[in-house]
Amino acid sequence: MDDVTHDSGTSPTPPTVQPTTSAKPRVSARLAAIAESATLAVDAKAKALKAAGRPVIGFGAGEPDFPTPQYIVDAAVLAANDPVNHRYSPAAGLPVLREAIAAKTLRDSGYEVAPSQVLVTNGGKQAVYQAFAAIVDPGDEVLLPAPYWTTYPEAVRLAGGVPVEVFAGADQGYLVTVEQLEAARTDRTKVLLFCSPSNPTGAVYPPEETAAIGRWALEHGIWVITDEIYEHLTYDDAVFTPIVRAVPELADTTIVLNGVAKTYAMTGWRVGWMIGPADVIKAATNLQSHLTSNVANVSQRAAVAAVSGDLAAVEAMRAAFDRRRKTMVEMLSAIDGVVCPTPQGAFYVYPSVEGVLGKTIRGVTPTTSAELAALILEQAEVAVVPGEAFGPSGYIRLSYALSDADLVEGVSRIQALLAEAR
Structure with a gap:
């Protein structure tokens, strides 16, 4: 028999554990500092909007639209x-x-x-x-x-x-x-x-x-x-x-x-x-x-x-990219405030949109390419990647690795939206 006194029918109250005042971070500083892949994020958002029934055209992903040979x-x-x-x-x-x-x-x-x-x-x-x-x-x-x-x-x-x-x-x-x-x-x-x-x-x-x-x-x-x-x-x-x-x-x-x-x-x-x-x-x-x-x-x-x-199959794809490249550069260059150098490789165009920033479009005045990309997605239902993903603001990236019809439709929507810039 021990000599501990028990309250009748009650259990001892467990001690209270106080949280430490210097709790360690749950995620390592090394990984917490990593930014999400902007190109994959834009692509994921475009696909989510399409799944929700919106007719979004995505220029975000650097992915050929052709099947593997x-x-x-x-x-x-x-x-x-x-x-x-x-x-x-x-x-x-x-x-x-x-x-x-x-x-x-x-x-x-x-x-x-x-x-x-x-x-x-x-x-x-x-x-x-x-x-x-x-x-x-x-x-x-x-x-x-x-x-x-x-x-x-x-x-x-x-x-x-x-x-x-x-x-x-x-x-x-x-x-x-x-x-x-x-x-x-x-x-x-x-x-x-x-x-x-x-x-x-x-x-x-x-x-x-x-x-x-x-x-x-x-x-x-x-x-x-x-x-x-x-x-x-x-x-x-x-x-x-x-x-x-x-x-x-x-x-x-x-x-x-x-x-x-x-x-x-x-x-x-x-x-x-x-x-x-x-x-x-x-x-x-x-x-x-x-x-x-x-x-x-x-x-x-x-x-x-x-x-x-x-490289025969590769050449067929390259010829299609070349055709789309020319179409996209021509259409983007027709937009007031957009400067679009002609790319000589890969399947991207990277126009400067600095001439559009600071202008008001449908009640919104974007001052960065990130804000402009968000506006284009919301108002034109077209996904582009802002320059902030690749360096300084003031640019957007569009991939022309998508069908000719989608390319023309998507850039036409951008043209119509940016034509309203005042």
Whole structure:
């Protein structure tokens, strides 16, 4: 019998737990600082409005509207029926695909790489993240020509780096100069991000400018991460120039990013790759082995068919993009206050709308491109991506990777709305 006194029929009152005054954040500071992908957000909103019955036309997503070529789909079907593809495979990618990518690089870019220098990733976006993670340490500065793809600065920050914007506007054709890069360089500069043809502007660096930038990076010991995913989508007299071919000495300090998404209309298959020095590729492979392991084998087998085949299907898509490009530029250029440089690559136009800002449209006076994009979505039921997603305000991005009919209808709605600007 213990000597504790009990109240009849009652239980002891549990002690009150006081909350700590310095509660820890629920989400890490690293992830809390990441902005949502603006392009995916615009696309999601457009699709939600369409699902609700509104006739929204979306110019947001950078996604070809064509089906994946049938010979690629057929390869995937065969692969899905082969049990060998139902198992894990090497984190760096199927050897047959790494070999095919090396062969494709020689064919399309004009220089040799070993299959061991190739890492197959879950889409080009994973290649972007892993490239920065592989070579950037906290405090390293990364020169980021702007306008830039919305994911680049977030990937830099996740690696602990500091993105340094170098802006070139419509008056420069959205092409930064060596002089601008040199003015932005400090003793903390480690990497230059280079993207040609460009997302979001469609700008393509001429061969001589690509070479000049490459020589500048080599002279100052600056790494280059070059995104070449739009390599086959150029128009008029524009020429895609691989920076490693322009300056071969850069090979040991360059990471090439690419994938099948844009060229072969395979955005949903999620196959990209990195090419780089063996030690960097090994480090990135180690990261991927813990992050995602191997890319889905069926998608890899489809990618083998894509990169090993001829470019006939690609050329048919490119011809359609070219036609739509011309139509969109002509229609946007007819709007008072809009300046629309003619893109020479990819499938985007990036007009300046600074001449429209500050004017009143249906009772609203937008002062930023974000406000203008919101107005266009609400009043014209057309989704565009504001310039704030890619750098400074004052611009909008429209993709012409959609049907000719939707393109004309969508831009016609924008024309009608902006004609009311006063």
